[in-house]
Amino acid sequence: VRVVASNLWFKNPSMADAARELVALEPDVLVVSELGQAAHDVLVAAFPHHDVLSIGGARGHGVYSRHRLERLEQPAVIGPVLHLRVHAPRPFPIFAAHLPRATLTDHPNDGTELVHVCRAEVFELAAWLDRDPTAMLAGDLNLTDRQPGYRRLVRGRIDAMRTSWAGNTFLGFTWRLMAMRIDHMIVPRGWAVSEARAVRVIGSDHRAIAADVRPC
Numbered sequence: 001v002r003v004v005a006s007n008l009w010f011k012n013p014s015m016a017d018a019a020r021e022l023v024a025l026e027p028d029v030l031v032v033s034e035l036g037q038a039a040h041d042v043l044v045a046a047f048p049h050h051d052v053l054s055i056g057g058a059r060g061h062g063v064y065s066r067h068r069l070e071r072l073e074q075p076a077v078i079g080p081v082l083h084l085r086v087h088a089p090r091p092f093p094i095f096a097a098h099l100p101r102a103t104l105t106d107h108p109n110d111g112t113e114l115v116h117v118c119r120a121e122v123f124e125l126a127a128w129l130d131r132d133p134t135a136m137l138a139g140d141l142n143l144t145d146r147q148p149g150y151r152r153l154v155r156g157r158i159d160a161m162r163t164s165w166a167g168n169t170f171l172g173f174t175w176r177l178m179a180m181r182i183d184h185m186i187v188p189r190g191w192a193v194s195e196a197r198a199v200r201v202i203g204s205d206h207r208a209i210a211a212d213v214r215p216c
Contacts, residue, residue: 001067001088001215005031005183006201006208007098007140008039010057014203015039021201025210028066029086033098033140035060053080058111063096075128077121083128090215093132095125097139122149129153129186136213137186140206144180153186160185160211164196169207183209190216 004027008018012034019042022030030047032039040055043064051069052062061080063069068087075081079099086092099121100111122143129135133156143150145159161184169183183206187193196211 001028001086001092002026002195002210002212003029003031003094003136003138003185004199004208004210005033005096005138005140005185007033007183007204007206008035008201009204009206010034010036010060012036012039012203016042018201018203019043021199022208025199025208027064027210028088029094030064031094031096031139032062032064033060033080034058035062051082051084053082059098061096061098063094075125077124078117079121081125092215093135095128095135095137095139097125097137097141099125099139099141099143101142119149123152126152126155129157133188134215136188136191137184138209140183142182143184144182145184146180150184153184157189158187158191158193160187160193160196160213161198161209162196163193163211167198169198169209171205171207183207185209185211185213187213188215192216 004025015036015038019039023046047064049065049069070085072083082096169181192214194212198207201208
C-alpha cells in the first residue's frame with residue numbers, strides 16, 4: 001500500500017496543481033492537511049473513497065483512498081485527526097493527523113496551541129496507538145524527531161521515513177538549515193517499508209512524505 005501525507009498550505013496559490021502532483025504519486029491512501037476546495041475537487045475525481053473533516057483554512061483535513069474507508073472511534077484531541085480503517089487487501093487502521101504547532105503566546109491562532117497542550121495531544125495520540133498496535137500514524141505532527149513526544153510515538157514502532165534519507169519536510173529557511181522533519185509516518189514494528197521519500201509539492205511550504213508499506 002502506498003501512503004502519502006501532504007500539508008498543502010492553506011494559502012497555496014496553486015492548490016489544484018498541487019493536488020494533481022499528489023495524484024501523480026499514485027498513492028493508495030492520501031492524507032491531506034490544510035486542504036482547500038480546489039484540491040478537494042481534484043482529489044474526489046481521482047479517488048473512489050474519501051473522508052473529509054473540513055475544507056479550507058489551517059484546519060482543512062481529509063483522507064482519500066483507492067480502498068473503502070471506515071470511520072472508527074475518534075480520539076478527543078484538538079488537532080484534526082481522522083481514525084479510519086483502510087479496507088485494503090490486508091485491512092489496517094490509520095490515524096491521519098495534523099497536530100497543532102506549539103507556541104508560547106497566551107492567545108494561539110488557528111493551527112497553534114500552547115506548548116503544554118501540544119505535548120498532551122501527542123501523548124494522548126500515543127496512548128491510542130498503544131491500545132491498537134496494528135495502527136499506523138501519518139501526517140503533519142508539527143513535531144521534530146528530537147523531541148520527547150516523538151520518542152514516545154515511535155516507542156515500539158517504526159518511523160517509516162527513517163528507513164531511507166528523507167531529510168527535512170518544512171521549507172522555512174531555519175528548518176532547512178537544521179534539517180528538521182515535522183511530517184511523519186509511523187508504522188507498527190514488523191511492517192515492511194520501502195521507497196520512503198520526501199517530495200516537493202508546488203506552492204506548499206511542506207514536502208510531502210511517501211512510502212510503500214505492508215502490514216505483516
